[in-house]
Amino acid sequence: MIFKGRIWKFGDNIDTDAIIPARYLTTSNPRELALHCMEDADPNFVNRMKTGDIMMAGENFGCGSSREHAPIAIKAAGISCVIAKSFARIFYRNAFNMGLPIFESVELVDAIQDGEEITVDSSSGTITITNANKIFKINPIPPFMEKLIADGGLMKHIAGKRGKHETG
Amino acid sequence: MGNTITEKILMTHTNLKKISAGQLINARVDIALGNDVTAPIAINEFTKAGGKKIFNKNKVALVLDHFTPNKDINSAQQCKAVREFAAKQKITHFYEGGNVGIEHALLPEQGIVLPGDLVIGADSHTCTYGALGAFATGVGSTDLAAVMLTGELWFKVPQSIKFVIYGKLQKWVSGKDLILHIIGRIGVDGALYKAMEFTGETIGKLPMADRFSMANMAIEAGAKNGIFAPDAITKAYVKKRAKRDYQFYSSDADAAYSDIIEIDAGKIEPQVAFPHLPSNVKPISKAGKVKIDQSLIGSCTNGRIEDLRIAAQILRKHKAAPHVRLIVVPATPEIYKQALKEGLIEIFMNAGAIISPPSCGACLGGHMGILAEGERAVATTNRNFVGRMGHTKSEVYLAGPAVAAASAVLGRIASPEEL
Numbered sequence: 173m174i175f176k177g178r179i180w181k182f183g184d185n186i187d188t189d190a191i192i193p194a195r196y197l198t199t200s201n202p203r204e205l206a207l208h209c210m211e212d213a214d215p216n217f218v219n220r221m222k223t224g225d226i227m228m229a230g231e232n233f234g235c236g237s238s239r240e241h242a243p244i245a246i247k248a249a250g251i252s253c254v255i256a257k258s259f260a261r262i263f264y265r266n267a268f269n270m271g272l273p274i275f276e277s278v279e280l281v282d283a284i285q286d287g288e289e290i291t292v293d294s295s296s297g298t299i300t301i302t303n304a305n306k307i308f309k310i311n312p313i314p315p316f317m318e319k320l321i322a323d324g325g326l327m328k329h330i331a332g333k334r335g336k337h338e339t340g
Numbered sequence: 341m342g343n344t345i346t347e348k349i350l351m352t353h354t355n356l357k358k359i360s361a362g363q364l365i366n367a368r369v370d371i372a373l374g375n376d377v378t379a380p381i382a383i384n385e386f387t388k389a390g391g392k393k394i395f396n397k398n399k400v401a402l403v404l405d406h407f408t409p410n411k412d413i414n415s416a417q418q419c420k421a422v423r424e425f426a427a428k429q430k431i432t433h434f435y436e437g438g439n440v441g442i443e444h445a446l447l448p449e450q451g452i453v454l455p456g457d458l459v460i461g462a463d464s465h466t467c468t469y470g471a472l473g474a475f476a477t478g479v480g481s482t483d484l485a486a487v488m489l490t491g492e493l494w495f496k497v498p499q500s501i502k503f504v505i506y507g508k509l510q511k512w513v514s515g516k517d518l519i520l521h522i523i524g525r526i527g528v529d530g531a532l533y534k535a536m537e538f539t540g541e542t543i544g545k546l547p548m549a550d551r552f553s554m555a556n557m558a559i560e561a562g563a564k565n566g567i568f569a570p571d572a573i574t575k576a577y578v579k580k581r582a583k584r585d586y587q588f589y590s591s592d593a594d595a596a597y598s599d600i601i602e603i604d605a606g607k608i609e610p611q612v613a614f615p616h617l618p619s620n621v622k623p624i625s626k627a628g629k630v631k632i633d634q635s636l637i638g639s640c641t642n643g644r645i646e647d648l649r650i651a652a653q654i655l656r657k658h659k660a661a662p663h664v665r666l667i668v669v670p671a672t673p674e675i676y677k678q679a680l681k682e683g684l685i686e687i688f689m690n691a692g693a694i695i696s697p698p699s700c701g702a703c704l705g706g707h708m709g710i711l712a713e714g715e716r717a718v719a720t721t722n723r724n725f726v727g728r729m730g731h732t733k734s735e736v737y738l739a740g741p742a743v744a745a746a747s748a749v750l751g752r753i754a755s756p757e758e759l
Contacts (some may be wrong), residue, residue: 191737232529238464240480266480
């Protein structure tokens with residue numbers, strides 16, 4: 173898959189209360205959650221970003237609560253993928269399970285500034301900065317996770333496997 | 341090479357004969373937990389995937405504790421959806437209304453989670469059950485849906501960090517202070533993806549309530565789980581509650597650790613985590629004069645009877661400062677009843693406290709104790725992120741029940757020694 177978009181860069185330890193505050197957790201409707209994405213970190217974020225843009229952050233992105241509303245809000249807001257130096261582990265699971273592509277790279281996050289445009293090719297594991305003509309390598313996603321994403325997330329992956337079991 | 345307690349518990353839930361850190365495994369789950377915020381998504385995913393019947397009606401626990409008593413129409417709708425699912429699936433461990441307690445205090449108290457179990461919960465503080473010598477970790481709603489369907493889930497076997505804690509605890513220092521100190525030392529991602537194994541002579545004497553507080557906050561250091569090897573103290577807690585078999589595991593002497601950290605607990609004062617990270621920790625003697633508007637004593641971290649006893653010991657002869665809203669939240673109905681029996685509730689009310697029913701509401705800025713712009717709270721909870729308990733320009737200071745009670749009296753962050 174190829175993602176091309178403007179970078180919205182955030183700092184270290186962006187927590188799930190910043191991504192989607194608990195006061196909005198009385199719904200799990202993706203559209204409603206998207207309206208408040210990153211509200212407590214940048215109140216104008218959803219008005220300024222465009223569909224397909226890429227979110228970038230430092231260490232431990234998504235720390236705190238297990239709320240799946242966080243990757244749902246990011247995905248529904250139109251962010252195509254998230255690149256961080258590291259992810260908090262529950263967010264990491266949730267993102268894959270939701271089908272929100274995420275990538276870890278310390279080097280890349282250090283090298284790229286807010287507002288720059290990049291292209292991510294997840295199949296070849298390369299990231300290109302549009303105006304700098306620089307190429308970075310990222311770790312490929314392991315085969316069984318690729319399958320999970322290709323199936324459309326964890327539940328569809330399981331449903332597919334169960335279907336096969338049941339039909340022998 | 342031997343195995344850690346975390347590796348052993350994970351291995352016994354697979355068909356594997358050998359296991360090591362870094363390995364990806366598929367494991368059987370003993371108990372899967374959801375609440376009124378996370379279960380609705382899980383139920384939706386379960387249904388969308390064609391789920392008809394959950395894998396085992398005795399192994400799924402649904403606890404409506406976050407926005408309850410229902411704070412508005414949306415939260416009432418969420419609870420209704422979970423209630424109907426629980427009834428349809430005949431789920432044994434369904435809690436709401438007068439039975440409901442804060443999930444991570446309730447499940448151990450009711451003997452639903454036990455030593456040696458593999459527990460997942462769609463709530464990050466599921467790691468609390470590691471205090472019992474269980475492997476317990478927080479996951480998302482979709483993971484919960486997968487477990488409700490299959491009874492299994494994929495895991496990456498974590499590396500472990502061993503904490504060796506020695507020395508005699510100073511007066512007013514509790515498990516909460518130990519874990520705040522540790523998070524202050526290693527940072528909010530200091531144990532990212534890893535298990536935190538708590539050992540040492542101090543731990544061997546530590547009561548269950550303190551162990552629960554410590555395991556509870558493992559996630560605040562980024563850990564996958566926190567764990568204590570079960571011992572006589574665990575046994576005394578579990579034997580009167582368990583209604584099924586359980587297993588005690590412990591780490592081998594030659595188990596591999598990614599790091600070993602020694603801590604002299606005798607040198608630790610009561611701790612306070614300043615805004616806006618649980619790692620922003622200072623000893624109480626260096627807290628300065630921070631005026632507060634609210635003191636919250638409760639939550640899955642510190643809402644147990646032992647915590648209420650400590651607070652009552654301080655509030656017995658004092659009143660909360662007039663400008664402070666003191667909110668006490670007994671974590672479960674059993675704790676509430678016990679506190680009534682011991683006269684603790686009367687002590688709190690005489691001190692000017694508001695007694696809340698068991699609820700997670702105030703801790704996560706849901707309801708029952710929201711902060712306005714510019715307000716500050718000292719709280720025995722586990723997170724002090726921006727906007728956690730209300731307005732983005734409010735502040736949360738994390739501490740144990742002794743500091744929270746003393747602070748309520750003096751109207752500023754304070755040590756019980758100042759009274």
